[in-house]
Amino acid sequence: MTAQELIDRAVERLEASSAIDHWQKDRERIEAEELLDHLIGTDWKASDEIDPGVRRRFDRLVARRATGEPVPYIKGHVEFRGLKLLARPGVFVPRDSSEELAEQAVRRLRARRRPVAVDLATGSGPVALAMANEVKAAEVYGTDLSEEAIRLARQNVRRLGLPVTFLRGDLFGALPGRVGGRVDVITLHPPYVGKRELRELPDEVTRFEPVMSLTDHSPRGLGLIERAATEAWDWLKPGGWLLIEVSPDRSRTVATILRRAGYSSVRSTKGGLEVTRVLTARA
Ligand SMILES: C[S@@+](CC[C@H](N)C(=O)[O-])C[C@H]1O[C@@H](n2cnc3c(N)ncnc32)[C@H](O)[C@@H]1O
Numbered sequence: 001m002t003a004q005e006l007i008d009r010a011v012e013r014l015e016a017s018s019a020i021d022h023w024q025k026d027r028e029r030i031e032a033e034e035l036l037d038h039l040i041g042t043d044w045k046a047s048d049e050i051d052p053g054v055r056r057r058f059d060r061l062v063a064r065r066a067t068g069e070p071v072p073y074i075k076g077h078v079e080f081r082g083l084k085l086l087a088r089p090g091v092f093v094p095r096d097s098s099e100e101l102a103e104q105a106v107r108r109l110r111a112r113r114r115p116v117a118v119d120l121a122t123g124s125g126p127v128a129l130a131m132a133n134e135v136k137a138a139e140v141y142g143t144d145l146s147e148e149a150i151r152l153a154r155q156n157v158r159r160l161g162l163p164v165t166f167l168r169g170d171l172f173g174a175l176p177g178r179v180g181g182r183v184d185v186i187t188l189h190p191p192y193v194g195k196r197e198l199r200e201l202p203d204e205v206t207r208f209e210p211v212m213s214l215t216d217h218s219p220r221g222l223g224l225i226e227r228a229a230t231e232a233w234d235w236l237k238p239g240g241w242l243l244i245e246v247s248p249d250r251s252r253t254v255a256t257i258l259r260r261a262g263y264s265s266v267r268s269t270k271g272g273l274e275v276t277r278v279l280t281a282r283a
Pocket residue numbers: 092093094095098120121122123124125126127143144145146149169170171188189190191212213214216224
Protein backbone atom coordinates (compact mmCIF):
# COMPACT_ATOMS: atom_id res chain seq x y z
CA MET A 1 0.00 0.00 0.00
CA THR A 2 1.34 3.46 -0.91
CA ALA A 3 1.45 6.49 1.40
CA GLN A 4 -1.29 8.10 -0.73
CA GLU A 5 -3.61 5.08 -0.35
CA LEU A 6 -2.92 4.95 3.37
CA ILE A 7 -3.69 8.64 3.81
CA ASP A 8 -6.88 8.43 1.69
CA ARG A 9 -8.11 5.54 3.83
CA ALA A 10 -7.36 7.49 7.03
CA VAL A 11 -9.16 10.59 5.70
CA GLU A 12 -12.27 8.51 4.99
CA ARG A 13 -12.18 7.14 8.52
CA LEU A 14 -11.71 10.56 10.12
CA GLU A 15 -14.42 12.17 7.96
CA ALA A 16 -16.86 9.49 9.09
CA SER A 17 -16.12 10.07 12.77
CA SER A 18 -18.81 11.88 14.74
CA ALA A 19 -16.34 12.50 17.58
CA ILE A 20 -14.41 15.03 15.46
CA ASP A 21 -15.42 18.64 14.85
CA HIS A 22 -15.14 18.99 11.04
CA TRP A 23 -14.84 22.78 11.14
CA GLN A 24 -11.88 23.33 8.87
CA LYS A 25 -11.57 22.41 5.20
CA ASP A 26 -9.13 19.52 4.69
CA ARG A 27 -8.59 19.21 8.43
CA GLU A 28 -8.76 15.39 8.23
CA ARG A 29 -6.13 15.20 5.46
CA ILE A 30 -3.81 17.64 7.27
CA GLU A 31 -4.10 15.59 10.46
CA ALA A 32 -3.62 12.24 8.71
CA GLU A 33 -0.45 13.56 7.07
CA GLU A 34 0.71 14.95 10.41
CA LEU A 35 0.30 11.52 12.01
CA LEU A 36 2.28 9.85 9.22
CA ASP A 37 5.00 12.51 9.57
CA HIS A 38 5.08 11.69 13.27
CA LEU A 39 5.87 8.04 12.51
CA ILE A 40 8.26 8.27 9.57
CA GLY A 41 9.37 11.92 9.33
CA THR A 42 8.34 14.42 6.68
CA ASP A 43 10.50 13.02 3.91
CA TRP A 44 7.93 10.73 2.22
CA LYS A 45 6.27 10.84 -1.19
CA ALA A 46 2.72 9.86 -2.10
CA SER A 47 4.02 6.93 -4.21
CA ASP A 48 6.22 5.43 -1.43
CA GLU A 49 5.33 1.89 -0.38
CA ILE A 50 4.65 1.85 3.36
CA ASP A 51 5.67 -1.31 5.16
CA PRO A 52 3.08 -3.31 7.11
CA GLY A 53 4.56 -2.50 10.53
CA VAL A 54 4.27 1.27 9.98
CA ARG A 55 0.80 0.76 8.49
CA ARG A 56 -0.42 -0.98 11.62
CA ARG A 57 1.05 1.72 13.90
CA PHE A 58 -0.44 4.44 11.71
CA ASP A 59 -3.88 2.78 11.80
CA ARG A 60 -3.72 2.70 15.60
CA LEU A 61 -2.98 6.45 15.72
CA VAL A 62 -5.84 7.16 13.29
CA ALA A 63 -8.17 5.04 15.43
CA ARG A 64 -7.26 7.18 18.47
CA ARG A 65 -7.90 10.37 16.51
CA ALA A 66 -11.26 8.97 15.35
CA THR A 67 -12.32 8.81 19.02
CA GLY A 68 -11.78 12.59 19.16
CA GLU A 69 -8.42 12.56 20.95
CA PRO A 70 -6.53 15.71 19.92
CA VAL A 71 -3.51 15.17 17.64
CA PRO A 72 -1.05 16.89 20.05
CA TYR A 73 -1.97 14.39 22.81
CA ILE A 74 -1.41 11.51 20.36
CA LYS A 75 1.96 12.88 19.23
CA GLY A 76 2.93 14.09 22.72
CA HIS A 77 3.98 17.50 21.49
CA VAL A 78 2.90 20.62 19.64
CA GLU A 79 4.73 23.43 17.78
CA PHE A 80 4.34 27.00 19.02
CA ARG A 81 6.26 29.87 17.41
CA GLY A 82 9.02 27.47 16.45
CA LEU A 83 9.25 25.82 19.89
CA LYS A 84 8.49 22.13 20.34
CA LEU A 85 6.35 21.86 23.49
CA LEU A 86 5.19 18.76 25.35
CA ALA A 87 1.44 18.10 25.22
CA ARG A 88 -0.34 15.78 27.63
CA PRO A 89 -3.91 14.97 28.70
CA GLY A 90 -4.87 17.02 31.76
CA VAL A 91 -3.35 20.20 30.32
CA PHE A 92 -4.87 22.55 27.70
CA VAL A 93 -3.41 22.17 24.19
CA PRO A 94 -1.82 25.45 23.00
CA ARG A 95 -3.67 26.84 19.96
CA ASP A 96 -2.08 28.45 16.90
CA SER A 97 -4.28 31.49 17.54
CA SER A 98 -2.34 32.27 20.74
CA GLU A 99 0.73 32.99 18.61
CA GLU A 100 -0.85 36.42 18.05
CA LEU A 101 -1.02 37.01 21.83
CA ALA A 102 2.69 36.16 22.03
CA GLU A 103 3.39 38.41 19.01
CA GLN A 104 1.71 41.41 20.64
CA ALA A 105 3.67 40.78 23.85
CA VAL A 106 7.03 40.29 22.13
CA ARG A 107 6.68 43.54 20.16
CA ARG A 108 6.08 45.51 23.34
CA LEU A 109 8.81 43.77 25.34
CA ARG A 110 11.40 44.40 22.62
CA ALA A 111 10.81 48.13 22.94
CA ARG A 112 11.93 48.09 26.59
CA ARG A 113 15.19 47.58 28.44
CA ARG A 114 15.31 44.51 30.74
CA PRO A 115 11.51 44.10 30.71
CA VAL A 116 9.43 41.98 33.09
CA ALA A 117 6.57 39.81 31.73
CA VAL A 118 3.90 37.72 33.43
CA ASP A 119 1.79 35.12 31.61
CA LEU A 120 -1.33 34.39 33.70
CA ALA A 121 -3.19 31.08 33.22
CA THR A 122 -0.07 29.86 31.44
CA GLY A 123 -1.09 26.19 30.89
CA SER A 124 1.93 24.34 29.49
CA GLY A 125 3.59 27.76 29.12
CA PRO A 126 3.55 28.51 25.35
CA VAL A 127 3.22 32.30 25.60
CA ALA A 128 5.68 32.63 28.50
CA LEU A 129 8.23 30.41 26.73
CA ALA A 130 7.86 32.29 23.44
CA MET A 131 8.43 35.62 25.25
CA ALA A 132 11.60 34.29 26.93
CA ASN A 133 12.82 32.77 23.67
CA GLU A 134 12.27 35.88 21.57
CA VAL A 135 13.23 38.58 24.07
CA LYS A 136 16.43 37.35 25.69
CA ALA A 137 16.66 40.25 28.17
CA ALA A 138 13.18 39.60 29.59
CA GLU A 139 12.45 38.31 33.09
CA VAL A 140 9.44 36.04 32.56
CA TYR A 141 6.96 34.44 34.98
CA GLY A 142 4.10 32.05 34.21
CA THR A 143 1.36 31.15 36.69
CA ASP A 144 -1.50 28.65 36.65
CA LEU A 145 -3.89 27.21 39.21
CA SER A 146 -3.47 23.70 37.82
CA GLU A 147 -0.69 21.61 39.32
CA GLU A 148 -0.61 19.42 36.19
CA ALA A 149 -0.15 22.47 33.98
CA ILE A 150 2.72 23.86 36.06
CA ARG A 151 4.42 20.43 36.15
CA LEU A 152 4.28 20.26 32.33
CA ALA A 153 5.39 23.90 31.94
CA ARG A 154 8.42 23.15 34.13
CA GLN A 155 9.26 20.11 31.98
CA ASN A 156 9.08 22.35 28.92
CA VAL A 157 11.41 24.86 30.58
CA ARG A 158 13.97 22.15 31.40
CA ARG A 159 13.90 20.70 27.87
CA LEU A 160 14.17 24.08 26.18
CA GLY A 161 16.59 25.66 28.67
CA LEU A 162 14.69 28.95 28.71
CA PRO A 163 14.70 31.22 31.77
CA VAL A 164 11.02 31.22 32.80
CA THR A 165 9.82 30.87 36.40
CA PHE A 166 6.59 28.86 36.57
CA LEU A 167 4.54 29.15 39.76
CA ARG A 168 1.34 27.46 40.84
CA GLY A 169 -1.36 29.79 42.15
CA ASP A 170 -4.59 31.66 41.54
CA LEU A 171 -3.94 34.47 39.02
CA PHE A 172 -1.29 36.77 40.61
CA GLY A 173 -1.35 34.88 43.95
CA ALA A 174 1.98 33.06 43.57
CA LEU A 175 4.05 35.96 42.21
CA PRO A 176 6.86 37.24 44.45
CA GLY A 177 5.99 40.62 46.00
CA ARG A 178 9.15 42.21 44.56
CA VAL A 179 7.60 41.99 41.05
CA GLY A 180 4.78 44.34 42.17
CA GLY A 181 4.66 47.58 40.15
CA ARG A 182 7.51 46.39 37.85
CA VAL A 183 5.69 44.45 35.12
CA ASP A 184 5.86 45.70 31.52
CA VAL A 185 3.51 43.15 29.93
CA ILE A 186 0.87 40.81 31.35
CA THR A 187 -0.62 38.21 29.00
CA LEU A 188 -3.78 36.21 29.64
CA HIS A 189 -5.51 33.53 27.59
CA PRO A 190 -8.16 32.66 30.17
CA PRO A 191 -10.92 30.08 30.38
CA TYR A 192 -13.66 32.29 28.90
CA VAL A 193 -16.56 30.00 28.04
CA GLY A 194 -19.74 30.72 30.01
CA LYS A 195 -20.98 27.99 32.33
CA ARG A 196 -23.97 27.18 30.12
CA GLU A 197 -22.09 27.51 26.83
CA LEU A 198 -19.84 24.63 27.81
CA ARG A 199 -22.23 22.14 26.23
CA GLU A 200 -22.00 23.96 22.89
CA LEU A 201 -18.28 23.21 22.60
CA PRO A 202 -17.21 20.29 20.40
CA ASP A 203 -17.00 16.94 22.20
CA GLU A 204 -13.37 16.59 21.26
CA VAL A 205 -12.64 19.64 23.44
CA THR A 206 -14.88 18.93 26.44
CA ARG A 207 -14.09 15.21 26.60
CA PHE A 208 -10.34 15.63 26.44
CA GLU A 209 -9.29 19.01 27.82
CA PRO A 210 -9.62 19.96 31.52
CA VAL A 211 -12.82 21.83 32.31
CA MET A 212 -10.92 24.47 34.34
CA SER A 213 -9.07 25.45 31.16
CA LEU A 214 -12.37 26.14 29.38
CA THR A 215 -14.64 27.88 31.90
CA ASP A 216 -14.34 29.70 35.20
CA HIS A 217 -17.98 28.68 35.87
CA SER A 218 -19.17 32.30 35.86
CA PRO A 219 -22.38 32.82 33.82
CA ARG A 220 -20.67 34.64 30.92
CA GLY A 221 -17.15 33.31 31.41
CA LEU A 222 -15.77 36.74 32.23
CA GLY A 223 -15.01 36.25 35.93
CA LEU A 224 -11.27 35.72 35.60
CA ILE A 225 -10.94 38.57 33.09
CA GLU A 226 -12.72 41.00 35.44
CA ARG A 227 -10.46 39.98 38.30
CA ALA A 228 -7.31 40.24 36.21
CA ALA A 229 -8.30 43.71 34.96
CA THR A 230 -8.60 44.94 38.56
CA GLU A 231 -5.68 43.06 40.13
CA ALA A 232 -3.22 43.85 37.32
CA TRP A 233 -3.00 47.46 38.58
CA ASP A 234 -0.90 46.24 41.53
CA TRP A 235 1.63 44.58 39.21
CA LEU A 236 1.94 46.72 36.11
CA LYS A 237 4.29 49.66 35.94
CA PRO A 238 2.80 52.91 34.59
CA GLY A 239 2.59 52.49 30.82
CA GLY A 240 2.63 48.68 31.14
CA TRP A 241 0.31 46.52 29.03
CA LEU A 242 -2.41 44.00 29.78
CA LEU A 243 -3.06 41.71 26.77
CA ILE A 244 -6.02 39.31 26.77
CA GLU A 245 -7.00 36.67 24.19
CA VAL A 246 -10.74 36.00 23.84
CA SER A 247 -13.28 34.84 21.24
CA PRO A 248 -14.45 37.51 18.74
CA ASP A 249 -17.98 37.60 20.22
CA ARG A 250 -16.56 38.63 23.60
CA SER A 251 -14.11 41.25 22.44
CA ARG A 252 -16.44 44.27 22.81
CA THR A 253 -17.51 43.26 26.29
CA VAL A 254 -13.91 42.71 27.36
CA ALA A 255 -12.94 46.10 25.87
CA THR A 256 -15.66 47.69 28.02
CA ILE A 257 -14.41 45.87 31.12
CA LEU A 258 -10.89 47.16 30.44
CA ARG A 259 -11.99 50.78 29.87
CA ARG A 260 -14.13 50.73 33.02
CA ALA A 261 -11.16 49.37 34.97
CA GLY A 262 -9.24 52.51 33.96
CA TYR A 263 -6.99 51.35 31.09
CA SER A 264 -6.26 53.55 28.09
CA SER A 265 -5.45 52.70 24.44
CA VAL A 266 -7.85 49.74 24.51
CA ARG A 267 -7.81 48.01 21.09
CA SER A 268 -8.77 44.68 19.62
CA THR A 269 -6.46 42.98 17.11
CA LYS A 270 -7.02 39.97 14.87
CA GLY A 271 -4.48 37.25 14.45
CA GLY A 272 -3.86 35.68 11.06
CA LEU A 273 -6.34 32.91 11.86
CA GLU A 274 -9.08 35.31 12.96
CA VAL A 275 -10.58 32.76 15.37
CA THR A 276 -9.75 34.91 18.41
CA ARG A 277 -9.00 38.54 19.23
CA VAL A 278 -6.30 40.02 21.41
CA LEU A 279 -7.39 42.97 23.55
CA THR A 280 -4.52 45.32 24.31
CA ALA A 281 -4.85 47.82 27.18
CA ARG A 282 -2.38 50.25 28.68
CA ALA A 283 -2.04 51.08 32.38
C1 LIG B 1 -7.46 28.45 27.88
S1 LIG B 1 -6.21 27.74 28.92
C2 LIG B 1 -4.79 28.64 28.33
C3 LIG B 1 -3.49 28.01 28.66
C4 LIG B 1 -2.28 28.66 27.95
N1 LIG B 1 -2.23 30.10 28.20
C5 LIG B 1 -2.33 28.38 26.48
O1 LIG B 1 -2.68 29.29 25.70
O2 LIG B 1 -2.06 27.22 26.08
C6 LIG B 1 -6.60 28.51 30.48
C7 LIG B 1 -5.70 28.14 31.66
O3 LIG B 1 -6.19 28.84 32.81
C8 LIG B 1 -5.89 28.09 33.96
N2 LIG B 1 -6.70 28.62 35.09
C9 LIG B 1 -8.00 28.45 35.34
N3 LIG B 1 -8.37 29.16 36.44
C10 LIG B 1 -7.25 29.81 36.88
C11 LIG B 1 -6.97 30.70 37.95
N4 LIG B 1 -7.93 31.07 38.81
N5 LIG B 1 -5.72 31.18 38.10
C12 LIG B 1 -4.74 30.80 37.24
N6 LIG B 1 -4.94 29.95 36.20
C13 LIG B 1 -6.17 29.47 36.02
C14 LIG B 1 -6.21 26.67 33.52
O4 LIG B 1 -5.60 25.71 34.35
C15 LIG B 1 -5.66 26.67 32.07
O5 LIG B 1 -4.34 26.20 32.05
